[in-house]
Amino acid sequence: MAKSSANGMAKSSADDPISNLAVRRAIAATRGEKVSRTVARLVARTIADDRLQPGAALPSEQEMANNFGVGRASVREGLRLLEAQGLVTMRQGVGGGPSVAEPTGAAFGDTMSMYLQVNDIRLYEVVEAVIEMEGLAAALAADKVARGEIEDPEELEALEPHTDDITSNREFIETSVGFHDHLRQLAGNYILALMGSALAHLFSDRAIGAHPSDWNDRERTVFADAHAQIGRAIRAGDAATARQLAMDHMRDAVSMTLGDNPTVLQDRVDWK
Known part of the structure; x- marks a missing residue:
């Protein structure tokens, strides 16, 4: 045939x-x-x-x-x-x-969650891995810029926050997720991009319900400012600054997501 x-x-x-x-x-x-x-x-x-x-x-x-x-x-x-x-x-x-099928971090994360569950892994361990991976991705992306390996201006322009026209909570979340997905792609390491996306999915899928309500204007501004700072560091080829900013942002994002429910981090990562 x-x-x-x-x-x-x-x-x-x-x-x-x-x-x-x-x-x-x-x-x-x-x-x-x-x-x-x-x-x-x-x-x-x-x-x-x-x-x-x-x-x-x-x-x-x-x-x-x-x-x-x-x-x-x-x-x-x-x-x-x-x-x-x-x-x-x-x-x-x-x-x-x-x-x-379309290979996605969400699908990979679902498979991974089975192994995490039987090993009694808690959500805080997922968060620790997400923070480290996000920092590494930002540093690798900045290194690629410094070496002149990212020449398409549109790839770097995609790191600019576009939040002015966002009116709904869903749009805000999709924009934030898109920023981080693009950041991992710029790092140029598929394994890092896949693992980072999978772990981020595991966290958000289990913790997003802990957020008390829609993201308010102050929270959206904090996210947009952080994304802008990370983007500037990457475009400048400053790997150390990009790594630190990305890690700090992820810590803040976790804190704001959980709000008054930090005990969620002690929950076991169960397969859904």
């Missing part, structure tokens, strides 16, 4: 890892491993090797079963493993089937 790769080029079945004879050999060579896990691993490898983008359709369960030389039940279980990890989406109905 021919299919298109990420660059739109058609691929023959002989070149396609999902239908290549080498896949059958890989299945046979890993009989000590559960077949469904082998299927999941090979599908994940195909997504990476072919650089398939979110939304790209994968072969149907039956096609995979035929190409792999395994039962459809093993394919289905393998796809469910990938779906649980946030790597594959199973679409229902006409035109449905497996497709590549």
